[in-house]
Amino acid sequence: MANGDRGMEILLHLGAHRTATTTLQHMLGQSHVGLQGAGLAYWGPKRLRAGLFDGLYNSNDTLLPRKVDRAQARIKLQARGIADQGTALLFVSEENMLGNMRRLLARTQLYDGAGARVARFAQGFEGHGMTLGLSIRCYDAFWTSVIGWRLRHGGTLPDAALCERLITQPRRWRHVIADLAQAMPGIAIRVWTHEAMAGRPDQLIAQLTGARLVMRGQDAWCNPTPHAARMIEECRDADIEGAEMLPQRAGRFMPFSIHQRAILRAQYQEDLDWLATGAGGLATYIDTAGAKTPCPTEQGRGRPDDQDDGWLAQAG
Known part of the structure; x- marks a missing residue:
């Protein structure tokens, strides 16, 4: 699916889940006036899950062709409408295009089938220039x-x-990146890390859109993982048996042992090295040179977090 004659530019922000995606969506939703003044428009989950993307979601990827066709036709119609209003770039943010979190744990695989899944959504935006945006995390x-x-x-x-x-x-x-590139050849993929960019939304938006905006809602942090004590309390309230046995480290919920964490971090470092050396031509790595985080935090904002202490995120 290569870009042909480019109309309006489309940025499909795919998440991933748990990489400050909800916080970024909140900010974009609060910044309508600034976006409009820069020739940008934003579609987020509130709009997309309220009917526009109906027919394209399915946890088992068993979809009815006629519903897929109708959904893609709806997307094309609405995209054409805002393009006709002079919109230069449409920022579409919906992490469930990659798949949902229940599927992640049910299949215990990292977004299997992501390319074909995202391509269904992208099909609705044909006729416009397109870029995929993906945030990754250790x-x-x-x-x-x-x-x-x-x-x-x-x-x-x-x-x-x-x-x-x-x-x-x-x-x-x-x-995951290779899946996306194979399913949508010719479409640019831009990748950044949660560790480096979650606390720099203004820089991220500038990198992705070319516009420097004053974003509203930058002080909000949406949907964070709570400390273990709060999770234990919530699990008790939900009658989840054995809540007191939740694994933790220094007050943080942490199911992995120190040895297991070392393995997972080494795997992530291999990804970062691959991205930093060109990603085989499949993607562009956009972490900014000044965004290296010597001690990445759960929220990416420089506050101490024992989940990530003592580990260096190679950001560029």
């Missing part, structure tokens, strides 16, 4: 955050078998 923090989300939504406590499967599952961020 595996120990990423999987811990996904497991924490599941616990807070009625899931079960993580066990040793689950942690081992997440360590040995074969997919890495570089495989």
Whole structure:
């Protein structure tokens, strides 16, 4: 799916989940006037999940062709409408285009089938220039955050078998990127890390859109993983048996052992090295040179976080 004659530019922001995506969406939603003044428009989950993308979501990827066609036709119609209003770039942010978090843990694989899934959504924007945006995160923090989300939504406590499967599952961020590139050849992919850019939304927006905006809502932090004590309390309230046994380290929820975390961080470092050396021509790595974080935090904002202490994120 290569870009032909470029109309309006489309940025499909794919998340990933648990990489400050909700916070960025909140800020974009609060900054309508500034975006409009720069010739930009924003579509986020509130709009997309309220009907526009209906027919394209399915956790098992079993979709009815007629519903897919209708959804893509709706997208084309609405995109054409804002293009006709003079919009230069449409920022579309929806992490469930990659797949949902329940699927991640049910299949214990990192976004398997992501390329074909995202291509269904991208098809609705044909006729416009297109770029994919992907934020990635170190595996120990990423999987811990996904497991924490599941616990807070009625899931079960993580066990040793689950942690081992997440360590040995074969997919890495570089495989997700390769899937996207193969499914949508010719479409640019831009990649950044949660560790370097989550606390720099203004820089990220400038990198992705070329516009320097004053973003509203920068002080908000949406949907963070709580400390273990709060998670234990929430699990008790939800009658999840064994909540007191939640694994933790220095007050933080952490299901992985020190040895397991070292393995996951080494896997992530391989991804960063691959990105820093050109990603095989498949993607552009956009972490800014000044955004290296000697001690990355869960929230990417420089506050101490024992989940990430003592580890250097190679950001550029």
